[in-house]
Amino acid sequence: MKGNIMRERVVMVGDELPLVGILCEPEKDQAKAPGTAVILLNSGVIHRVGSCRLSVTLGRALVERAGITTFRFDFSGIGDSEARRGTLTANQAAIDEIQEVMDHLQRWKGFDRFILYGLCSGAFAAYRTALADTRILATVQLDGYCYTTWKSHLMHYSPRLLSLSRWMAFLLRKLGLRKVRKGAEVSGIEEEFFEVPDFASYPPKEEVEQGLGRLNDRGLDMLYVFLGNEHYKYHGQFQDCFSGVPFNNNLTVIHRPEASHILSEPNERRAVVDAITEWVYERARAV
Numbered sequence: 001m002k003g004n005i006m007r008e009r010v011v012m013v014g015d016e017l018p019l020v021g022i023l024c025e026p027e028k029d030q031a032k033a034p035g036t037a038v039i040l041l042n043s044g045v046i047h048r049v050g051s052c053r054l055s056v057t058l059g060r061a062l063v064e065r066a067g068i069t070t071f072r073f074d075f076s077g078i079g080d081s082e083a084r085r086g087t088l089t090a091n092q093a094a095i096d097e098i099q100e101v102m103d104h105l106q107r108w109k110g111f112d113r114f115i116l117y118g119l120c121s122g123a124f125a126a127y128r129t130a131l132a133d134t135r136i137l138a139t140v141q142l143d144g145y146c147y148t149t150w151k152s153h154l155m156h157y158s159p160r161l162l163s164l165s166r167w168m169a170f171l172l173r174k175l176g177l178r179k180v181r182k183g184a185e186v187s188g189i190e191e192e193f194f195e196v197p198d199f200a201s202y203p204p205k206e207e208v209e210q211g212l213g214r215l216n217d218r219g220l221d222m223l224y225v226f227l228g229n230e231h232y233k234y235h236g237q238f239q240d241c242f243s244g245v246p247f248n249n250n251l252t253v254i255h256r257p258e259a260s261h262i263l264s265e266p267n268e269r270r271a272v273v274d275a276i277t278e279w280v281y282e283r284a285r286a287v
Contacts, residue, residue: 005030006063013073013104019097020080021048021073024063032067033284036137037111039101040072041094041122047079048072051119051262058117058273066281069111073101094125095132102135113137113287115280118144120261130220131211138221138283140276143261146226147205149240152233205241212245221283223252225272227259252279 005027012018025031040055042048049056050072059070075097077083088096098116105111115138116126123141130136202208215222226232235255239247254275259268 006060011071011073011104013101017076017082017084019073019076019101021071021101022059023069023071024059025069026063026067030067031069032281033113033287035111036068036113036115036284036287037105037109038062038068038070038115038117038280039098040070041098041116041118041125042075042078043119043122045078048074052264052269054119054263054269054273055117057269058276061273061277062280066277066284068280068284069109071101071105091125091128095129098125098129099133102133106135115140115284117276118142127208127211127215130215134218136220137287138223138280140223140225140280142225142263142272143227143229143232144224145202145208146224146232146238147202147208147241148231149237151240152231152237155233209242209244212242216245216247216250219250221250223254223276223279225254225256225275227261227263227268228257229261 006024007027008022008024011021011023013021038059040048040050040059043051050058055072059072062068062070074081075094084093086093102111102114105114112135114136116129116136117140118124118126119142123139123144126136126139126141127144130139224238226238232238232255235253237255238253239251254272256268256272259265259272263269263272
């Protein structure tokens with residue numbers, strides 16, 4: 001991959017209460033996958049720039065180094081996109097708005113194949129939309145759906161049960177002698193902009209496994225990147241969790257245990273951007 005000339009412009013999708021996004025594209029003679037575009041999704045209520053500007057960095061890297069057009073936009077009610085009123089759930093509204101963006105890019109630019117990227121809730125939206133729309137040829141999900149396994153439980157609890165310092169810390173917390181620092185305090189990010197995986201709100205594991213089976217049967221390419229958290233403990237946890245799905249080489253899993261959920265570490269962020277860029281380039285070029 002080599003550097004390409006990049007052009008960016010603001011794009012409004014929809015006539016009333018439009019969705020606001022940034023189209024980033026290479027020059028025509030440098031486009032490596034003319035019919036394919038990557039759409040980058042919001043994480044929680046974070047503006048389309050992404051946590052630590054991750055979406056901007058990745059969106060531009062895909063254009064400059066892989067020659068692939070990207071579009072990062074705000075869901076309604078987030079960032080620069082005004083809130084829309086309606087009766088749809090947030091999950092269904094996200095699917096509809098992603099499809100609205102795809103329809104717009106297809107009519108305007110002729111794109112008929114899409115790769116969806118998302119972190120946390122953005123990953124969940126990418127998964128759900130892939131189930132609903134066959135124009136999606138691949139998804140890139142950071143901290144997407146995964147559940148604990150017997151091995152992850154063992155790896156999580158064994159060191160804690162054998163650690164005297166952890167038992168002391170537990171007793172001090174129970175006695176009210178030690179304050180528990182929450183994620184927002186540690187990160188320095190305001191609480192409303194701090195999204196962490198909420199495992200209690202996940203759909204049933206069986207439901208997700210069935211959905212992954214359908215996507216696998218369709219041949220969807222899937223890249224899962226799991227970052228450092230208390231629930232994803234080892235590299236093969238995703239495959240163990242969904243062992244009923246016969247994944248082939250359409251699945252790639254990367255585990256970065258030293259990275260925070262929002263990729264605040266420059267070296268980790270750079271490594272993840274590089275890995276995603278290379279993976280997307282290979283998939284788009286093969287179409």
